[in-house]
Amino acid sequence: MINRRKFIRSLIFWALLAPVIVVILFPYAVMTITALKSATEVHDPNWWPSEWRWQNFPEMWETSGFAPALLNSLYVSGLTTLLTLVVSIPAAYALSRFRFFGRGAFRQFLLVSQMLSPIVLVIGLFRLVASLGLIDNLNILMWVYVAFNIAFCVWMLQSYFSTIPRDLEEAAWMEGAGRARTLIVVFLPLAVPAIVVTAIFTFINAWNEFVIALTMLRREENYTLPIRVFSLVAGRYTVDWNYVMAAAFLASVPVAIIFAWLQRYLVRGLALGAVK
Amino acid sequence: MNRLALPYLLILPSFVLAAAIILWPVGEIVTLAVHDVNRFGMLRGFIGFDNFRELFADPDFFAALWRTLVWTAAVVLGTLVVSTPIALILNEDFYGRSLARVLIMLPWAISLTMTAIVWRWALNGESGMLNSGLRGLGLMNENIQWLAQASTAFPMQILIGILVSIPFTVTIFLGGLSSVPEDLYDAAAIEGAGRWTQFRLITLPLLRPFINIAFVLNTIYVFNSFPIIWATTQGGPANSTDILVTYLYKLGFRLGKLGEASAVSLIMFAILLVFTLIYVRLTMREEAA
Numbered sequence: 001m002i003n004r005r006k007f008i009r010s011l012i013f014w015a016l017l018a019p020v021i022v023v024i025l026f027p028y029a030v031m032t033i034t035a036l037k038s039a040t041e042v043h044d045p046n047w048w049p050s051e052w053r054w055q056n057f058p059e060m061w062e063t064s065g066f067a068p069a070l071l072n073s074l075y076v077s078g079l080t081t082l083l084t085l086v087v088s089i090p091a092a093y094a095l096s097r098f099r100f101f102g103r104g105a106f107r108q109f110l111l112v113s114q115m116l117s118p119i120v121l122v123i124g125l126f127r128l129v130a131s132l133g134l135i136d137n138l139n140i141l142m143w144v145y146v147a148f149n150i151a152f153c154v155w156m157l158q159s160y161f162s163t164i165p166r167d168l169e170e171a172a173w174m175e176g177a178g179r180a181r182t183l184i185v186v187f188l189p190l191a192v193p194a195i196v197v198t199a200i201f202t203f204i205n206a207w208n209e210f211v212i213a214l215t216m217l218r219r220e221e222n223y224t225l226p227i228r229v230f231s232l233v234a235g236r237y238t239v240d241w242n243y244v245m246a247a248a249f250l251a252s253v254p255v256a257i258i259f260a261w262l263q264r265y266l267v268r269g270l271a272l273g274a275v276k
Numbered sequence: 277m278n279r280l281a282l283p284y285l286l287i288l289p290s291f292v293l294a295a296a297i298i299l300w301p302v303g304e305i306v307t308l309a310v311h312d313v314n315r316f317g318m319l320r321g322f323i324g325f326d327n328f329r330e331l332f333a334d335p336d337f338f339a340a341l342w343r344t345l346v347w348t349a350a351v352v353l354g355t356l357v358v359s360t361p362i363a364l365i366l367n368e369d370f371y372g373r374s375l376a377r378v379l380i381m382l383p384w385a386i387s388l389t390m391t392a393i394v395w396r397w398a399l400n401g402e403s404g405m406l407n408s409g410l411r412g413l414g415l416m417n418e419n420i421q422w423l424a425q426a427s428t429a430f431p432m433q434i435l436i437g438i439l440v441s442i443p444f445t446v447t448i449f450l451g452g453l454s455s456v457p458e459d460l461y462d463a464a465a466i467e468g469a470g471r472w473t474q475f476r477l478i479t480l481p482l483l484r485p486f487i488n489i490a491f492v493l494n495t496i497y498v499f500n501s502f503p504i505i506w507a508t509t510q511g512g513p514a515n516s517t518d519i520l521v522t523y524l525y526k527l528g529f530r531l532g533k534l535g536e537a538s539a540v541s542l543i544m545f546a547i548l549l550v551f552t553l554i555y556v557r558l559t560m561r562e563e564a565a
Contacts, residue, residue, distance in 0.1 A: 006369070006370060006371065007371065009368070009370050010370035010371035010372065013365045013368065013370045013376075014370075014372065014376070016361070016365060017362065017365060017376055017379075017380070020358065020362065020380070020442070021376075021379050021380070023435075023439060024379060024380070024382055024383055024439060024442075025379070025382075026398070026406075027391060027394040027395055027398060028382070029405075030394055030397065030398040030405045030406075031394045033405070034397065034405070042403065043402065043403040044403065045402075045403055045407065045408040045411070045419075046408060047405060047408055047409060047412060086289075087289040087290040087293060088290055090285075090286035090287070090289070090290075091286055091287040091289075091290040091291070093286060094282075094283040094284075094286035094287050095287070098282070098283035098286075100280075100283040100284070102284075103283075106287055106291065109291070109294070109295075110294075111552065111555075111556065112552070113294050113298045115496060115548050115549070115551070115552045116298055116302070116545070116548070117496075117500040119500055119502045119521045119524070119525070120500060120521075120524075120541050120544050120545065120548070121298065121301045121302065121305065121541070122524070122525065122528070122541075123301075123304070123305055123308065123524075123528045123534060123537050123538055123541060124300070124301025124302060124303075124304035124305040124308075124538075124541075125297070125301045126528075127301070127304050127308075127317060128297070128300055128301050128304065130317070143293070143297065144297055146293060146297075147293050147294050147296070147297035147298055148297075148298070150290045150293065150294045151294065154290060204385070207387065208386075208387030208388065208389070210387070210388065210389045210502065210503045210506075210507075211502050211503070211525075215529065226387050226389040226390065226503075229389065229390060229393060230389055230393065230507060233393055233396065233507070234507075234510070241397050241400075244393065244397070245394065245397065248390045248393060248394055251387075251390060252385070252386040252387065252390045255385050255386070256382060256385040256386060258385075259381070259382075259384065259385035260378045260381070260382070260385065263377065263378055263381050
């Protein structure tokens with residue numbers, strides 16, 4: 001049974017959203033269509049190719065160094081996520097369960113470090129890394145990402161942790177479970193959704209980061225994906241746009257699909273975290 | 277003793293790490309900003325505010341500063357204006373709502389760099405697909421060299437900036453809308469309030485803290501946004517689309533003027549600090565309310 005009023009309302013709403021959705025989908029269309037054009041047709045002023053050229057993908061894979069960049073990105077983003085959680089979860093737990101001297105100061109420190117974005121600090125960061133002799137090192141890149149994600153993660157986790165009722169933990173203490181055991185058996189299982197949401201955000205942040213990677217990475221074999229794709233475009237006299245778009249497609253569509261699938265949870269989590 | 281030390285032990289790793297990697301560079305930048313620095317980063321003596329003076333003598337700096345303000349204001353206000361109706365619509369019940377939500381959130385999933393690179397190609401003057409699309413629809417006859425001059429490149433960059441800011445902003449608004457109790461509307465409807473009156477007297481006031489937060493956070497993000505401009509025009513042609521972040525990057529890593537670049541960083545800190553203070557005040561007022 002289609003509800004008539006709801007149907008008309010839906011038509012109006014879709015019509016209102018249509019302009020925005022067209023503009024949002026436009027770059028995806030450009031990316032997908034160009035990725036499937038032949039090198040000669042790329043520069044024709046036509047929208048559609050005469051034939052869909054799927055070989056662009058294997059050819060791009062061969063010539064552009066996509067695979068090592070993909071591995072680098074997975075390595076850096078995966079480890080960043082893991083380490084950020086390892087240092088953020090205890091801090092968030094402390095903020096939500098203890099009243100201690102300096103708690104307010106620590107929260108303010110987080111706020112300030114959230115405010116200082118990598119780009120504003122880029123000169124100082126470069127000097128820090130250079131003085132350690134670690135330019136062009138993926139591990140130091142990862143540590144920088146961890147540092148810049150801590151504030152957001154602690155903030156998000158803390159606001160979730162505060163919504164987990166204390167009674168459950170207190171009940172476990174009464175039963176004689178120690179603090180550590182309560183934490184592992186009672187608290188952390190309840191916090192899993194929050195941890196997953198935060199992990200995904202951290203992963204996406206690291207996956208997409210541009211400025212620091214651009215500044216710190218020198219040799220091509222160390223490039224992460226955004227730098228790899230950017231290097232196919234920047235400072236070149238001729239750009240193979242079909243390969244660039246194929247690379248952009250492979251680098252972004254899997255993430256976009258995962259994101260679309262998890263979007264509902266992420267949205268709820270962020271809305272909660274931002275305001276609490 | 278153990279009990280007292282526990283919270284400090286728990287926050288220690290995160291504090292040490294963030295402090296080392298964030299505060300140390302801050303100190304470094306302050307040092308550089310007040311020293312004469314050669315292009316390899318060697319300090320050659322204390323010069324007080326000379327780097328700032330040098331900067332204030334550079335018309336490009338003021339152009340970039342002014343453009344940053346225009347960029348931030350245009351993107352943030354544009355985003356709020358577009359996102360409010362989108363959030364209101366997505367908060368209603370209609371067919372295909374989950375699909376609409378996914379579509380609106382889509383720009384979030386792709387890195388700014390990729391988005392900017394795709395747009396750079398789409399806006400290509402000779403064979404870009406925006407030109408061929410618009411011509412195909414009969415909307416124009418001649419190709420526009422979108423990225424060849426600031427008068428078309430900069431508005432396009434602002435448009436991209438708005439597009440990628442919508443998902444975050446809509447998310448915050450949806451969170452806000454879901455906290456508005458349904459019975460308020462029922463009560464208002466019984467009193468005879470129309471939909472516009474309901475929006476003005478119920479939705480908007482209850483949404484205000486969320487609008488404030490979206491406003492300040494977007495301002496900080498957009499003010500710091502580097503990839504959109506860097507990957508489309510690198511601040512060109514002839515520095516005409518530079519904002520402070522791209523100006524800073526060029527100054528530091530292309531021209532090797534590390535002292536002046538650090539001075540730009542400090543000026544940006546000062547501006548960001550003001551934004552952050554506003555944010556703190558807004559959230560505090562909300563907590564108090």
